[in-house]
Amino acid sequence: MAGVVGAAVLVCATPAQANPLSWKDCAELKCASLDVPLDHADPRGERVTLALVKAPARKQAERLGSVVVNRGGPGFSTIQYLELIKGKHLPAPWDDRVWDRYDVIALDQRGVGKATPTVKCFATPEAAAAFGAGVPTVPVSLAEVMKRAAKDAEFASECRKHSGKLLDHLSTATVARDLDLVRAALGEQRLNFLGQSYGVALGTVYANMFPARTGALVLDSVVNPAITTTGAIGSVQSERSGTDNSTRDTMREFLRLCAQGKTCQFAKYGPGAHRDLLAALRAEPLALTTPEGKPVSLTYSKLVVYIGGRLYQTDAWSGIDYMLDLTHRALTEPGGQAASELAQVVSYLDEFEPDNPYNELTPAYSAFTCNDDDTSKFALAWWKAAERRERIAPNFATLRAYETSQCASWQAKPKERYTGPWRPKNARPALIINNRYDPATPISGAVELSRTLNSRLLIAEGWGHIAAQQSTCAITATSDYLVTGALPQPGTTCKPNTVPFSG
Structure with missing residues (x-):
């Protein structure tokens, strides 16, 4: 320093x-x-x-x-x-x-x-899109954690390969x-x-x-x-800053305003419906079929990512309401109209907003974040942090923790940091x-x-x-x-x- x-x-x-x-x-x-x-x-x-x-x-x-x-x-x-x-x-x-x-x-x-x-981690946009296919943004099992850790290491290697010494100066x-x-x-x-x-x-x-x-x-x-920038050994950025707690608090406000508002459809299911719905998806993904006969699946990770992203702007909160209401009805009546409609929504998300931890922002975000912040080189530190924080920020602790998991394998040494x-x-x-x-x-x-x-x-x-x-x-x-x-x-x-x- x-x-x-x-x-x-x-x-x-x-x-x-x-x-x-x-x-x-x-x-x-x-x-x-x-x-x-x-x-x-x-x-x-x-x-x-x-x-x-x-x-x-x-x-x-x-x-x-x-x-x-x-x-x-x-x-x-x-x-x-x-x-x-x-x-x-x-x-x-x-x-x-x-x-x-x-x-x-x-x-x-x-x-x-x-x-x-610019920071590049892949040769083409198509290669970037394909890289994270099938890798959950929000892992829920040790098998998924290990898969994510392996992919994070591969991602870091690709970034070094395509960006070279630039990474040391970001x-x-x-x-x-x-x-x-x-x-x-x-x-x-x-x-x-x-x-x-x-x-x-x-x-x-x-x-x-x-x-x-x-x-x-x-x-x-x-x-x-x-x-x-700095924190306790083994800590990750989300627990230092409290973004998991702030996402939890914003979601609580969504549910409060939904319950007392005039236009929120999800309110009719009661205060525990959100918790129960996510618990059901965490235990088992919801298998769906589009009207065209295409099989799709709504996973816990997809829904948490959807909610976490749309909490950023209140004009998108009606979308959260629609998604939660539709999912609740599809879980209640798996063969009903809501399930068919939800399948179409999930199919759209899979194409245009895929549950992929390596999006177009990830290369530059990783380069600056991993260079700026003290991070563990032990991939399971993120899983341990998520376990610690899930008790106080359920459903969002893992989402926020894993935003920086690629830092465990990051292949750069910044020439300068300010601490x-x-x-x-x-x-x-x-x-x-x-x-x-x-x-x-x-x-x-x-x-x-x-x-x-x-x-x-x-x-x-x-x-x-x-x-x-x-x-x-x-x-x-x-x-x-x-x-x-x-x-x-x-x-x-x-x-x-x-x-x-x-x-």
Whole structure:
């Protein structure tokens, strides 16, 4: 750790140098690239290329500067995110004032999206899709655990084979150094940054490594690296951060709102129906046949993955209700209409949302997560952690634990990690925002970050992942902060835009 901290101090003492970016027209946006060292300890050596797009400030005469955005993952393309926002396919996490006064910059960090090279683990998309077929995301037996461990080891080997030495240069600390070169290339004295989910971890590491160059920081939905990076021997990331508990709590809220709402069909089966339904599937998969005669199976893993994913966005909660109601009816009447309808749903999921632990995000997610975090090299540590946590977070402890199981076999040694200290002297307070019930980024991580970072915490009293996608109040607070510097009063909370199942 002393070496990492010393390096950070050295870099802060010598301002980063980068050539100005050369922007060109790319549809509605401007695009550019920036070459940075593969290894920042060898600045004249091999290079990698970052990709950027810009939505220029609409009122250039009143421009306040640039704000760099990171969508999270790690591994999501922030460029694609900004393109979807500009195309009106996703809501912006800021209002018109930010579009008017800031150049909004989306950066695809090294190894991700339109950066080159990117993390690759398979030769073709078809090979990637076939790789995890038949491997459950949520193992429920020792046989499945061993199968998963073997596949994780094979996956790690494929990533090393196809990505090579790039894997040794993918860490949040390295990306923070890239960010400082981006700041310099933008001509900014301080980095203004909006990070979501993993983007919060990146912004936090940047603030600790480069506090004197940190400007406005909006940190929405907190992955707190002080909690996830290190932990007790044998612990896994999900139990350090509590994502299993937060998924459990969000599911409890789903069931509560379902029971008291006007539009939730599953409510009629009573409070224990969800538990009994999952227990039945865990004991034995539900064999089904589509109207076309195709046999399919609804497994415990498929349903837990379905629920866990759709808890992220409240506009998908009606889908959870539909799936639970349909499954309950199919279990009650195996030969009935509900069973036939459920078979069609499962067939669709098998084709378009397969129960496969190795999806398109997994390569980049693994590269950064396994390099950043202390992890066991004993594959059964994940199973042991899941067993420990299932007592307090039933059905979701294994789902969340196994999101990082590939780290047991990961074949990379990061050239640099940042492991603390975690008390930066950032001059401008950051704005931290988190939903009260977020299955991916627990409120506890946001509270802890607010204690160690010069900041103000705004809690959105809603549900799901990414507060700005659930609350106009959070969007307004973000825009107030970026444009005027104003922070919410201590203890301020935001109401969600909608309450699920309220009619």
